Amino acid sequence: MNLTTTYLGFTLPHPFIPGASPLADNLDTVRRMEDSGAPMIMLRSLFEEQIVGEQLATYHAAETMANVFGEATSFLADPPDAVFGPEQYLEHIRKIRSAVRVPVVASLNGRTRGGWLDYAKLIEQAGANALELNVYDIATDGERSAADIEQETIHMVREIKGAIALPLAVKLSPFYTSFANFARQLDEAGADAIVIFNRFYQTDIDIEELEPVTALHLSDSSEVLLRLRWLAILFDRIRADLAVTGGVHDAIGAVKALMCGATTVQMVSALLQRGPRHLFKVAASVSEWMDEHGYESLEQLRGSMSLKNCPDPSAFERANYMQTLYSWRDERP
Numbered sequence: 001m002n003l004t005t006t007y008l009g010f011t012l013p014h015p016f017i018p019g020a021s022p023l024a025d026n027l028d029t030v031r032r033m034e035d036s037g038a039p040m041i042m043l044r045s046l047f048e049e050q051i052v053g054e055q056l057a058t059y060h061a062a063e064t065m066a067n068v069f070g071e072a073t074s075f076l077a078d079p080p081d082a083v084f085g086p087e088q089y090l091e092h093i094r095k096i097r098s099a100v101r102v103p104v105v106a107s108l109n110g111r112t113r114g115g116w117l118d119y120a121k122l123i124e125q126a127g128a129n130a131l132e133l134n135v136y137d138i139a140t141d142g143e144r145s146a147a148d149i150e151q152e153t154i155h156m157v158r159e160i161k162g163a164i165a166l167p168l169a170v171k172l173s174p175f176y177t178s179f180a181n182f183a184r185q186l187d188e189a190g191a192d193a194i195v196i197f198n199r200f201y202q203t204d205i206d207i208e209e210l211e212p213v214t215a216l217h218l219s220d221s222s223e224v225l226l227r228l229r230w231l232a233i234l235f236d237r238i239r240a241d242l243a244v245t246g247g248v249h250d251a252i253g254a255v256k257a258l259m260c261g262a263t264t265v266q267m268v269s270a271l272l273q274r275g276p277r278h279l280f281k282v283a284a285s286v287s288e289w290m291d292e293h294g295y296e297s298l299e300q301l302r303g304s305m306s307l308k309n310c311p312d313p314s315a316f317e318r319a320n321y322m323q324t325l326y327s328w329r330d331e332r333p
């Protein structure tokens with residue numbers, strides 16, 4: 001089965017990509033990912049706070065990372081060393097570029113316009129082949145409207161697109177009032193891909209110690225459902241590619257994401273749990289599944305369950321809400 005796909009202007013042998021994560025911190029792991037068929041290498045994000053010299057974002061705290069890795073420590077760098085400063089980050093791009101043949105995607109995380117965005121240019125000069133802008137904002141300021149927040153991001157995209165020639169993907173959370181409209185505006189601003197969705201790392205509280213508790217839990221496959229809906233809604237409605245991130249762990253999840261319209265499928269939790277070779281297994285299983293089910297090409301599969309092509313598009317829309325609530329039956333004896 002030919003799974004060749006085009007993402008951010010690159011022709012890739014298949015659409016399955018290791019997403020932004022510590023997996024690319026270590027050059028040996030990067031080579032192992034390439035050997036396992038990774039068609040792109042994506043670096044973790046360099047944070048606005050790192051660039052402007054403030055504290056690191058909470059989900060990069062070393063102790064949090066230690067909780068996550070568990071058995072994955074065999075193929076990851078030691079968490080405390082893995083947090084790159086801005087200069088190390090650029091150096092790491094150079095090292096990865098000389099270690100692999102596949103395109104290398106860097107990532108900038110932030111939420112505001114400002115001098116830190118100049119790093120996009122440095123990232124380009126360091127040799128990255130593309131950039132992902134990872135927008136993670138928690139709108140706690142009651143003075144900022146939804147439109148203000150969206151405009152800030154749109155300006156960031158325009159600013160970066162004006163400053164560099166690299167293809168730009170924009171990774172977003174699902175928490176926008178009118179996501180379809182926002183995605184369209186980003187598309188018009190020049191985003192080459194929309195990556196849906198960043199996971200929302202929620203803070204718990206410790207009721208004895210009276211402290212907030214932050215921990216990073218890896219995803220499970222139920223998280224893909226929110227993504228499927230928005231892939232299905234956006235498919236063929238914007239020019240930008242659609243990448244999915246969040247909750248794809250196996251071939252079934254990957255097939256669903258492609259059917260709803262994903263151009264590429266990013267995976268992180270599954271690779272942290274099972275190692276980089278899992279990517280190869282997913283690609284092989286999707287290919288096998290498509291053969292068994294009579295699909296002749298990826299194009300035939302892609303978007304076949306989108307709002308545009310799905311036999312029952314209302315399932316993704318409001319009509320489904322009432323039906324779902326009414327479909328519940330009390331099955332207790």
Ligand SMILES: Cc1cc2nc3c(=O)[nH]c(=O)nc-3n(C[C@H](O)[C@H](O)[C@H](O)COP(=O)(O)O)c2cc1C
Pocket residue numbers: 019020021022043044045046065068107109134171197198199216218219220245246247248266267268269270272
């Ligand atoms: C340990 C860890 C570190 C991550 N670091 C980043 C990061 O630096 N930048 C980013 O955009 N996403 C980061 N992510 C989020 C992943 O790229 C991905 O969007 C998320 O884990 C959902 O995909 P999954 O369900 O396949 O894990 C990180 C995820 C994990 C688990």
